[in-house]
Amino acid sequence: MNTTVAIVGGGPGGSTTASYLARHGIDSVIVEKATFPRFRVGEALTGEVGAIIRDLGLEEAMSQFAEKTAGIVVGPNGRNAFAVATQRRDPVLGLCPTTTWQVRRAAFDQMLLERAADNGVSVVNACAVEPVVEDGVVRGIVVEHDGGRQEMIHADVVVDASGPSTFLAQAGLTGPKERGQYARQIAVYSHYAGAQFDPDKGATNTHIYYKSSYHWAWFIPMGGDTVSVGVVTPSDYYRDSGEGKEAFIARELRELNPGLAERSATLEKIEDVHVVSNFSYQIPRFTGSGFICVGDAHRFLDPIFAFGVHFTMVEGRRAADTIAECLSNGGPATPGVFDDHERICEIGQDIVQSLVDGFWWNPFAFAIFVHRRYTDDFTDLFAGRVYQEEPSPGVQALRNINKLAAGRTYY
């Protein structure tokens, strides 16, 4: 099989890349081993991802999910620590209220994949086995179909959107996978029905409840009465509890934070309880001759501010533009052709890393910056506008104080 771009993975990163490639008139093949719909943990989307969804013509189909107008962080005593409204930046009006969504990933991912197929993208149900490399240039991938038949897909570019499988890193084409700063953490999560929401609209927003440093929970309504709830703690704390995952999450829902306990009383579990540990990692040199990794295929941060889908979709859209540019200008095998793309993606990831660091290391400065001193800058950051070449004054102030407070814990 021949194509211009072979994409490993049919999640939001792969589908977004493919849909935007199609817009450039570039054909692509998505290789996805799972049959959709398949479970992924329910997630909140940034305002920028909301803009991509609207751009892809999917706003109407999103009515099945919960609308998000803000993200709300609740401190250890059950009091709201801060809320950040979802705002877009209008060229004339400046910051204006907008909405984005919180989604059941099974349905959301399927919708995006179907949209890519509607745009003419081929979706192959097979497992990517290994990249094809000739003279140091990635030229395609070998895939294995059900029953074991192997097939080569020749391509000018391979986009790795394989998520935590990190397909190209596993094949040794990137730099070595490094553990991230928050690697010794564990997340225990499931989906629940029976959530009760206050009559006020804000209750359906994403809530983050925290108890102490690196010990927190997400509560993300996903539409109807369903909600995604997960507990993140240091791995040692989970191990020392001596509990199984079901008992652990049930107890944490009662004990972690009074605000969470109140909202969890009516919940009934509708999914298995999942556990993921050591989830934070970073892969340097994630682009090269003939390949680009997007989203989790090269980096995964502490998930507290829910940027996972953001990074993979925004980087996917950007990858499509970068590929279109290089195909008409030098070709994807040119050394360093994706260096600038890589640099810009890292700007965004590094800024969100600074946000996470600041939140844990110095919650006082973080709160004052968000609500008093750099409110517009932080509104932009939480909406996903994190790719400025020059850090905004708010980012600069945060980084200055992060240096002074590095590694500290206060709760």
Add this chain to the structure above:
Amino acid sequence: MSTTDSIREFIATELDCAVPVAELTGELLLIDERVIDSIAIFQVIDFLESEFDIEVLDEELLPENFSSINAMARLVDGKGQAGS
């Protein structure tokens, strides 16, 4: 009224403080006691800036500057000296 007395009175009367006034010593760790958290910090900064006519700089927003009555007094009085 001294800087420490003024800060003590503010904490006792304005913050949601479960500690009896008699136990509000200069060295009591207000963050550990959860008297000062990331919500109370807004009132604390507003009070210090208006009461003592100072500006708390971005890089001074470190918990150790608000960890006790004495720490806050040092921050305030240090600024007085620098300006005089």
